[in-house]
Amino acid sequence: MNYQSPILLDSEINELEIYINKFIAEEISAVELKHHLAPAGIYEQKNKMFMVRIRCAAGIISPSQLKSVALISQKFAGNEFHITTRQQLQLHDVPPENIAIVLKELKKVNLALRGGGGNTLRNVIASPDSGISESEVFDVAPYAVAISNKLVTEADSFKLPRKFKIAFANSENDNVYARCTDLGFIASEKDGQKGFKVFAAGGMGRKAQSGNILHDFIPEEEVYFVVEAIKKLFDKYGNRENRNQARIRFLWNSLGKEKFIELYNEELENVKNSNPEKLVLSDIENKANNNIPLDEKILTSEKFSLWKKRYARPQKQTGLFSVDIPFIFGNIKNDDAVTLADLISKISDNSIRFTLNQNIMLRNIPENFLGNIYEIIIKISPLSEKSRFLGNCIACTGAAVCKIGIAQPRKLLKALSDKLDEINLSLDELPDMKIYLSGCPNSCGQHHIADLGFAGRIKRINDERKFYYTVFKNAEVKNDILCLAKEIDEIPEENVVNYIIEYLKKHI
Ligand code: SF4
Numbered sequence: 001m002n003y004q005s006p007i008l009l010d011s012e013i014n015e016l017e018i019y020i021n022k023f024i025a026e027e028i029s030a031v032e033l034k035h036h037l038a039p040a041g042i043y044e045q046k047n048k049m050f051m052v053r054i055r056c057a058a059g060i061i062s063p064s065q066l067k068s069v070a071l072i073s074q075k076f077a078g079n080e081f082h083i084t085t086r087q088q089l090q091l092h093d094v095p096p097e098n099i100a101i102v103l104k105e106l107k108k109v110n111l112a113l114r115g116g117g118g119n120t121l122r123n124v125i126a127s128p129d130s131g132i133s134e135s136e137v138f139d140v141a142p143y144a145v146a147i148s149n150k151l152v153t154e155a156d157s158f159k160l161p162r163k164f165k166i167a168f169a170n171s172e173n174d175n176v177y178a179r180c181t182d183l184g185f186i187a188s189e190k191d192g193q194k195g196f197k198v199f200a201a202g203g204m205g206r207k208a209q210s211g212n213i214l215h216d217f218i219p220e221e222e223v224y225f226v227v228e229a230i231k232k233l234f235d236k237y238g239n240r241e242n243r244n245q246a247r248i249r250f251l252w253n254s255l256g257k258e259k260f261i262e263l264y265n266e267e268l269e270n271v272k273n274s275n276p277e278k279l280v281l282s283d284i285e286n287k288a289n290n291n292i293p294l295d296e297k298i299l300t301s302e303k304f305s306l307w308k309k310r311y312a313r314p315q316k317q318t319g320l321f322s323v324d325i326p327f328i329f330g331n332i333k334n335d336d337a338v339t340l341a342d343l344i345s346k347i348s349d350n351s352i353r354f355t356l357n358q359n360i361m362l363r364n365i366p367e368n369f370l371g372n373i374y375e376i377i378i379k380i381s382p383l384s385e386k387s388r389f390l391g392n393c394i395a396c397t398g399a400a401v402c403k404i405g406i407a408q409p410r411k412l413l414k415a416l417s418d419k420l421d422e423i424n425l426s427l428d429e430l431p432d433m434k435i436y437l438s439g440c441p442n443s444c445g446q447h448h449i450a451d452l453g454f455a456g457r458i459k460r461i462n463d464e465r466k467f468y469y470t471v472f473k474n475a476e477v478k479n480d481i482l483c484l485a486k487e488i489d490e491i492p493e494e495n496v497v498n499y500i501i502e503y504l505k506k507h508i
Pocket residue numbers: 396397398399402403404405406407438439440441442443444445
């Protein structure tokens with residue numbers, strides 16, 4: 001492969017194994033164990049099993065790596081695994097005695113967890129269609145991968161006041177919300193030179209806030225300087241006393257714009273003067289294999305044509321297509337992942353991206369092999385027979401799994417799906433409608449950037465605790481700033497599905 005995932009060192013795995021064994025022997029508490037495991041992206045679930053988050057810079061994984069993850073999951077975790085809204089994978093239901101084995105097995109295939117959680121540099125994301133989109137400025141994935149590879153080798157990336165999220169968008173369309181994250185880059189060109197517009201100090205979660213323009217344009221060779229300067233600034237001045245006030249956006253607010261920029265410029269000068277090594281950018285080639293060992297399946301059925309219209313898109317590379325595969329709640333069964341990986345490995349090594357909607361986007365598929373892809377996809381992705389709408393909805397795990405969750409948004413999404421089937425509402429007109437649900441105000445379901453978003457809460461009515469959802473509406477970009485969805489209502493949980501249906505009917 002021409003890209004590389006950050007490695008967790010043997011010594012780090014061995015160290016984690018010692019703490020896990022102490023936990024199993026009841027020599028340390030779950031709280032103490034969390035302190036060691038969280039920065040590596042490992043968390044205890046409600047059911048005493050563990051979740052293991054696998055870093056995938058820019059949402060990239062090779063078919064053989066995907067197959068390995070599925071086989072590791074089959075042997076040591078649950079019967080399915082999960083695609084996250086930050087383009088990573090999560091294994092669930094890993095028993096404590098299997099954690100170290102899983103880490104060692106992942107390391108064998110160049111996959112690692114470092115920075116999957118805790119107060120660290122989190123997965124660096126990039127537009128899933130980067131490198132293939134007809135309307136992009138240029139491919140930003142090499143920058144996301146290079147920044148990831150470089151920063152995971154720097155010790156201070158793992159001892160920050162709070163998490164640090166970076167996003168790279170391949171056009172102003174900003175399909176990774178670079179305008180609303182700790183540090184966001186949007187591809188741009190000036191006088192024929194590649195570069196980026198840079199946003200800082202945005203973010204979702206409690207007290208969500210849109211990002212601020214830090215630079216109208218930086219040349220591409222300055223990307224690392226900017227990342228490093230923001231990281232150093234955060235490291236030095238971030239709030240380490242109160243984790244609820246620790247993210248970069250709180251630093252921006254407490255310092256004020258002028259002071260923040262002044263201190264940032266100091267750090268930027270220091271970084272530039274330190275003559276750091278250049279970023280190593282890999283050339284991520286978008287092409288199909290020369291000799292594909294498959295018989296082309298040329299299909300003419302109406303079902304195939306409808307699927308192709310909904311889910312396949314021509315790439316800027318003539319004759320090649322990308323294909324979206326929607327998964328219910330981002331979950332993919334181990335066996336299905338093996339089947340998909342076996343097929344796609346024959347077509348192109350560079351063929352998989354995870355999307356922020358918890359789906360898979362295949363790429364580099366020659367048009368004559370779309371039939372081969374279709375025949376497998378309709379078996380592993382029931383949503384592929386429906387309009388794109390449902391596969392684009394997001395609902396976080398909620399209280400069923402999450403320890404701080406309040407409500408269970410996935411139940412609502414399932415109820416919505418059933419209701420849509422019952423009333424037979426065609427949603428092909430609304431492929432990109434964003435209906436996002438979070439089980440609490442924390443925004444893992446990204447309700448702040450939705451067209452229609454919901455956040456679970458408890459409301460006391462006559463001394464009774466009732467599940468309610470706060471309703472958010474209409475996130476939009478105005479004057480280059482992402483205006484977050486506004487809180488407009490609060491409704492009882494039992495009214496949410498009908499509320500969504502009425503909203504959809506108005507927009508068809
Ligand atoms: S939004 Fe709340 S309930 Fe959902 S995963 Fe995040 S913390 Fe848990």
